[in-house]
Amino acid sequence: MSAHKKILSPSILAADHAALAEGLQVVVENRLEWIHLDIMDGNFVPNISFGPQVVKDLRKRNNTLFFDTHLMLARPDKYIEKFIDAGSQLVTIHIEPEYDVEGTLKRIRELGCQAGISLNPDTPVERILPLLDRVDLVLVMSVFPGFGGQSFIESVLPKITRLAQEREARGLNFRIEVDGGVDSRTAPLCLEAGADTLVAGTAFFKAADKPAFIRLCQGE
Numbered sequence: 001m002s003a004h005k006k007i008l009s010p011s012i013l014a015a016d017h018a019a020l021a022e023g024l025q026v027v028v029e030n031r032l033e034w035i036h037l038d039i040m041d042g043n044f045v046p047n048i049s050f051g052p053q054v055v056k057d058l059r060k061r062n063n064t065l066f067f068d069t070h071l072m073l074a075r076p077d078k079y080i081e082k083f084i085d086a087g088s089q090l091v092t093i094h095i096e097p098e099y100d101v102e103g104t105l106k107r108i109r110e111l112g113c114q115a116g117i118s119l120n121p122d123t124p125v126e127r128i129l130p131l132l133d134r135v136d137l138v139l140v141m142s143v144f145p146g147f148g149g150q151s152f153i154e155s156v157l158p159k160i161t162r163l164a165q166e167r168e169a170r171g172l173n174f175r176i177e178v179d180g181g182v183d184s185r186t187a188p189l190c191l192e193a194g195a196d197t198l199v200a201g202t203a204f205f206k207a208a209d210k211p212a213f214i215r216l217c218q219g220e
Contacts (some may be wrong), residue, residue: 008142010199012024031072039069055083077099080113082119090111095117119159125159140159144180152182158193178190
């Protein structure tokens with residue numbers, strides 16, 4: 001298993017959209033280090049969130065959080081520079097759309113940013129195995145991307161385990177992140193399967209006892 005420390009990356013998408021900076025503050029107050037930024041284009045996924053300007057403005061409000069940016073875009077290759085310029089430190093792109101995935105991952109790293117690859121619940125893990133030595137993170141979607149508050153799809157758990165086995169067998173060091181329906185019931189399932197990074201939106205921002213939820217997500 002990976003020696004990575006467990007990380008909770010709260011999704012700002014679940015915060016009040018009229019007060020995103022306050023959402024950042026909640027993350028900081030709870031002594032978390034990452035924030036997850038869901039970027040949706042209304043094309044690859046059936047919803048629209050926000051663009052590079054919002055990321056840039058959030059970065060102005062906070063320069064210590066690690067900006068974990070997930071591009072759910074049909075053509076992420078056209079936008080990576082903008083999101084990196086805006087302050088993203090990790091940019092994750094999807095395997096499913098038609099574009100130069102390998103070239104885009106390479107470009108993200110050339111721009112001094114960490115690179116991630118993501119796959120939807122119905123995408124076989126085999127699709128991304130050839131890319132594992134070119135990424136810093138693999139994001140396993142445990143819901144179909146587009147809307148928050150969906151139920152966790154448990155059939156993705158074997159994918160997480162497979163990725164953890166591949167990482168071990170190949171001596172690689174990428175993180176395994178899970179996004180979608182992560183809550184106090186499903187977070188331990190993800191960690192047990194081999195994940196080390198969990199994205200939680202609704203479950204984090206609505207948690208009555210945030211420190212307890214954070215401890216659970218960090219495997220404590």
